[in-house]
Amino acid sequence: MSLLVLILALALEQLRPISNRNPLYLAFVRGANRLERNLNAGEYRNGVYAWLIAVLPLLLVAALGYWLLNMASVFLGLAWSVLLLYFTMGFRQFSHAFTGISKALQEEDLAAARELLADWTGQSTSELTPDEVARLAIEQGVLDSFRFVFATLFWFLVLAWVAGPAGAVLYRAASLLQQKWGGRDDLFGRFADGVLAVLDYLPVRLTAVGYAIMGNFEDAIYCWRTQADRWSHYSSGILLAAAGGALGVKLGEALHQDHTIKLRPEIGVGEPASADYLPSAVGLVWRTVLLWVAVVLLYSLGQWLA
Template sequence: MTLISLILALALEQLRPLGNRNRVWLLFTRYANQLERNLNAGAERHGVLAWFAAIAPVLLLSLLLFYSLKAASPVLALALNVLVLYLTMGFRHFSSAYSEISQALAEGRDLDARIALANWTGQPTAELSVGEISRLAIEQGILDSYRHVFGTMFWFAVLPGPSGALLYRLGSMLNQKWGNRSGEEDPFGLFASRMAAWLDWIPVRLTAAAFAVMGDFEDAIYCWRSQARAWGNYANGILLASAAGALGVKLGDPLRQDYSLKYRPELGLGDDADSSHLKSAVGLVWRSALLWLAVTLLISLASRMG
């Protein structure tokens, strides 16, 4: 059921993409905002309580519904899995912006590419060169592919029913709201940040390994081991360094933003990034996703034979 659910959800998402700002996630965002207003009294334990209050009811309800439907008909349980995966994962959450930037660069419309990249990443892009646009787009695409595809796939496969996909997606959303507050010392978001790091620990490394297998293996492993820790966020560094090595392209490096030079360590080996590498990055992500599906199939067959 796991493999079929993943394939059907990915196919449905390609046919009818669902944006990030759909009503389901807007409803959960309002609920999280309400919890923060009512529970944030400046202590870490309040953040722990709010995190469980936000996620536990959803997980319990999903498990209750899953097992109830499974008892009635496995097809209904499969439909629930597909629906939850459709809401929580998918390439089209980010690929439209990525495709828009790639096409604009290929047609020489640098200004349009800068505007699309700024809308996607929320970063200033007016001073970026074509190479810098390409680098930043590849980096954002790799990170978004992990958040919206690989992380969700892993936890869906590990936990029963749709609970794993919900746990990962909701945990990521709470970390973005409460844990990633740049420049703020707010104990309320510490637990959300720790839980997100814990949920990412295994799938980040498996995703990086998939990039290595489906690209230049030796360079990917070398960049992972030697360059990832220099990145500010180690988990992101693992993903970006391994992807850069697998693609044979240089990522990271300083960017010209806000009339200053923003320092970033170098990641990867080989050529400087340009618009041609954008398609290579998409190919790497798709091959890695297919590898994960193949491994899921083998595990399912082995468990059935056992």
């Protein structure tokens, strides 16, 4: 059942990609902002209460809806799981940006490539060189593919047998709350940071292994072991190092931003990033998705034959 849900959700997302600015996401973000305004008194426990208020009702709706619909009809339970997995994934959100940036760079339209990258990442891109645009696009694509595809799929698969699509809902909500509340010095967002760190621990490493298997295994593992801790965020460093090694491309390094040179550690190995590597990066993500599908298929067959 999980395999069928996964395939149908991926197919639906390819046919009709959903924007991260859709009404459901925007409503959740507005609710998160309202909770922060009303509950943020500068204490850790306030962040815990706000997180639970934001997430627990969604998990209850996802799980209870699955149980009730599945009791009425297996097909209704299947449709519910496909629908919620579809709304929590976003493969096309980054692959579409990849395609646009790659096309603009191939046509030597640097202004268009910079604009597309700025819309995607929210960073200043007006001073980036073509190679820096390509490098930053690969980095953002690697991180977004993890957030919107691999981590979401991992938690969907872990909880699918007992709670249907609740795992995917849990991860997407936790990720959005960390983006809104986390990464700051105040205590309110510390719980959101901690929850996402726990949820990320296993899928980050499984995704990196997938990149290694579907790319240059030796270089990917070498970069992971020797370079990941250079990055400011270790989990992101694991993903970028493994992807850079698997692709044979150098990531990180300096960027021209905000009228200065932003120094960053070199990560990956091989040739400097360029527009030629953008299709390869998308291909690596797709191959890794297919690897996960194959693993789920083998597991399902094993369960069926046991």
